[in-house]
Amino acid sequence: MRWMLYGATGFSGKLIAEEAVRLGHHPILAGRSAAKLAPLAEHLGLEYIVFDLKNVEVIAKAILGFDLIFHAAGPFIHTSDSMLRACVLSGVNYVDITGEFPVFENTFAYHEEVRRLNLAFISGVGFDVVPSDCLASYVAAQIPNAAQLEIVIAGITNMSAGTAKSGLSLISYGGWVRRNGKLMPQPLGTGAKKFRFPGGELSAMPIPWGDLSTAYRSTGIPNITTYMSFPPALIASTRLGVSILQTMLANTAVRSFAENIMEKIVRGPGDDARQTGYAYLWAQAADSQGNSAQAWLETVEPYRFTALSGVHIVEKLLATRPSGALTPAQAFGANFVLEIDGTRRMDTLEN
Numbered sequence: 001m002r003w004m005l006y007g008a009t010g011f012s013g014k015l016i017a018e019e020a021v022r023l024g025h026h027p028i029l030a031g032r033s034a035a036k037l038a039p040l041a042e043h044l045g046l047e048y049i050v051f052d053l054k055n056v057e058v059i060a061k062a063i064l065g066f067d068l069i070f071h072a073a074g075p076f077i078h079t080s081d082s083m084l085r086a087c088v089l090s091g092v093n094y095v096d097i098t099g100e101f102p103v104f105e106n107t108f109a110y111h112e113e114v115r116r117l118n119l120a121f122i123s124g125v126g127f128d129v130v131p132s133d134c135l136a137s138y139v140a141a142q143i144p145n146a147a148q149l150e151i152v153i154a155g156i157t158n159m160s161a162g163t164a165k166s167g168l169s170l171i172s173y174g175g176w177v178r179r180n181g182k183l184m185p186q187p188l189g190t191g192a193k194k195f196r197f198p199g200g201e202l203s204a205m206p207i208p209w210g211d212l213s214t215a216y217r218s219t220g221i222p223n224i225t226t227y228m229s230f231p232p233a234l235i236a237s238t239r240l241g242v243s244i245l246q247t248m249l250a251n252t253a254v255r256s257f258a259e260n261i262m263e264k265i266v267r268g269p270g271d272d273a274r275q276t277g278y279a280y281l282w283a284q285a286a287d288s289q290g291n292s293a294q295a296w297l298e299t300v301e302p303y304r305f306t307a308l309s310g311v312h313i314v315e316k317l318l319a320t321r322p323s324g325a326l327t328p329a330q331a332f333g334a335n336f337v338l339e340i341d342g343t344r345r346m347d348t349l350e351n
């Protein structure tokens with residue numbers, strides 16, 4: 001099977017390339033910079049192709065004949081649609097590691113077309129959204145008429161420049177939740193709550209995580225709130241801080257200045273942090289009669305998880321050939337996440 005890793009020179013792209021090689025794969029590396037691709041390809045003993053994402057026909061020609069594209073170049077709000085259109089034109093399966101909910105919505109818009117072509121498009125094959133999507137599907141299956149779904153992510157302590165830049169895009173979108181099946185704006189910094197986790201209680205506030213899109217597809221639950229844990233002091237200052245940031249980021253020059261700063265100062269977790277770090281997730285589905293089901297997941301550090309689950313999904317997709325624009329849990333089931341090293345699911349907590 002021939003597959004291509006586009007955006008291979010990024011922080012996450014390199015980790016995915018290394019994991020692929022560790023498992024005996026030979027993906028073709030790709031990106032827009034030959035100067036960055038050549039040393040990486042040489043180091044890993046792989047071939048590479050250089051093209052940018054400005055012209056769909058050029059991309060379609062570059063990817064023709066491949067079985068799958070692994071898209072790792074974000075923020076995906078700027079990069080994914082041209083690759084999706086090229087994959088339709090050239091008949092190629094597609095996966096990416098987005099966490100941006102508008103990007104998921106766009107990928108799902110291709111569902112009927114992709115199904116007719118007998119291809120699979122799966123956005124979010126990394127830490128966002130594999131564990132949360134699988135956990136949401138697991139609790140939802142226990143409450144047949146669930147009306148509410150809450151998901152909390154805890155333990156992302158260190159991010160890459162690419163994630164920080166994607167976060168800037170999301171700040172511009174503001175806060176969102178899903179209500180009665182529709183995406184609804186909700187000011188960032190409102191709706192914070194405490195949740196039980198191994199080791200004690202954590203404060204978390206609603207953040208428009210990709211599950212606002214994917215968990216709705218996977219579970220059909222019409223009311224979804226996705227939270228991320230933060231220190232209480234940060235939550236308290238967020239509402240004011242975010243509105244100032246949103247005003248500033250509306251200015252293109254300020255935004256590109258902020259993105260340049262991110263590239264220079266944000267480094268992402270180092271080897272030690274990736275090997276020893278971990279994260280927790282919690283999800284609860286509830287119906288209007290007071291029935292509910294909850295569960296927790298423990299995973300390895302999010303960037304390590306992304307490399308492990310991303311390459312595992314490539315293997316599974318090419319072996320099982322699901323079709324349509326799917327969530328990870330729709331394609332591979334709620335227990336898929338348990339196949340990723342270091343993942344543990346808990347129905348109860350001891351503390």
Ligand SMILES: NC(=O)c1ccc[n+]([C@@H]2O[C@H](COP(=O)([O-])OP(=O)(O)OC[C@H]3O[C@@H](n4cnc5c(N)ncnc54)[C@H](OP(=O)(O)O)[C@@H]3O)[C@@H](O)[C@H]2O)c1
Pocket residue numbers: 007008009010011012013031032033036052053072073074075076078079097098099124125126127128129160161162163164166167302303306
């Ligand atoms: N789902 C998850 O859990 C998860 C996990 C990790 C990362 N991510 C997401 O993945 C993305 C990449 O993260 P990262 O950590 O690898 O970031 P990074 O280190 O900043 O790398 C970004 C990569 O994308 C390329 N790129 C950016 N814009 C491009 C464009 N317009 N055309 C072509 N290539 C472009 C960059 O190429 P140049 O070097 O040429 O600029 C670079 O190779 C981010 O959106 C991040 O949020 C998601």
